[in-house]
Amino acid sequence: RVWPWKGQTDFLRAAALVAPAHPTAHFAVIGDTLFAAERDYLQELRDLAHALGIAHRVTFTGHRSDVPQLLAALDLLVHCSQAEPFGRVLIEAMAMARPVVAYADGGVPEIVVNGVTGRLVPPGDIAALARSIGELLAHPAQARALGAAGRERVVHQFDARQTARAIEQVYAEMLDGKKV
Numbered sequence: 001r002v003w004p005w006k007g008q009t010d011f012l013r014a015a016a017l018v019a020p021a022h023p024t025a026h027f028a029v030i031g032d033t034l035f036a037a038e039r040d041y042l043q044e045l046r047d048l049a050h051a052l053g054i055a056h057r058v059t060f061t062g063h064r065s066d067v068p069q070l071l072a073a074l075d076l077l078v079h080c081s082q083a084e085p086f087g088r089v090l091i092e093a094m095a096m097a098r099p100v101v102a103y104a105d106g107g108v109p110e111i112v113v114n115g116v117t118g119r120l121v122p123p124g125d126i127a128a129l130a131r132s133i134g135e136l137l138a139h140p141a142q143a144r145a146l147g148a149a150g151r152e153r154v155v156h157q158f159d160a161r162q163t164a165r166a167i168e169q170v171y172a173e174m175l176d177g178k179k180v
Contacts, residue, residue, distance in 0.1 A: 002031050003038060007080025007103070008045050010126050014078070016052035017130035022137050027054065030070055032063040071096040076136050076143055082123045084108050091158050094118075094150030099143045101132045111158075117150035 002008060008029050015027040033042050042060070049055040064070060067089075071077070077093035079102035090100055090111045100118030102108050114120040119136070121128035136143040156162075 002029065002033050002042055002045070004041055005081060005083070007082060009048060010080040010124070010129065011078055012045060012048050012052060012054070012058065013126045014080075014130040014133060015058065016054050017127065018134045018137070019054050019057060021134055025137060026057050026059065028059045028061055028070075028074075030061045030064060030067070032061075067092065068096065071098055074098055075140070076101060076118075076133070076147075078129070078133060079103070079108065080129065081106070081108075087111060091154055094147075095154045097144075097147040097151040099136055099146035099150060101129060101136065103129075112150075113153065116146070117153050118146055 011027070011029065015025075018025060019027075029045060033039055046055070046060065049058045061070070071093050074093070076099045077089065079087060079090055079100060081087065082103055082105050084103075084106040086107045087102070090102065090108065093100055094111075094117060100112050102112055102118060102120055103123040104114065104120035105123040109120060112118045112120055119132035121132055136146070
């Protein structure tokens, strides 16, 4: 979703810092606004890309139903939401063996392990965000290793069957302690 709390302005500002050192890098804002009233924000993002001098290197995809294919085409996923409760796209990117660069805020640190499956930076620190993106672009072997570790984490930590068993165990423990 394209919406201010998702942090797309931070992403574009970081992209502008990364762009000079990585002249072949291309950046994508994947998604769209949900309501007509939000269209102004999308235009603000387009205007910001122009103002930062990177509009020719940024694609605004709009709504897409082929997210797995888009994730497969990425070198890495950048997630700039602050106070993100869960961040399903993080799991999706990690399942596709894509490293993640994200703000260490909300539920994100429960998904992304800093230095293992991706890079976590302080919320709002655009310079740190750009540095982490740039380092992974400059070191593709490291990025691949983080992506592979992310895939393993998803398989072992976020498998639906395993999660269901864990929830069943919590219920069983709760019921064992109470008379029903």
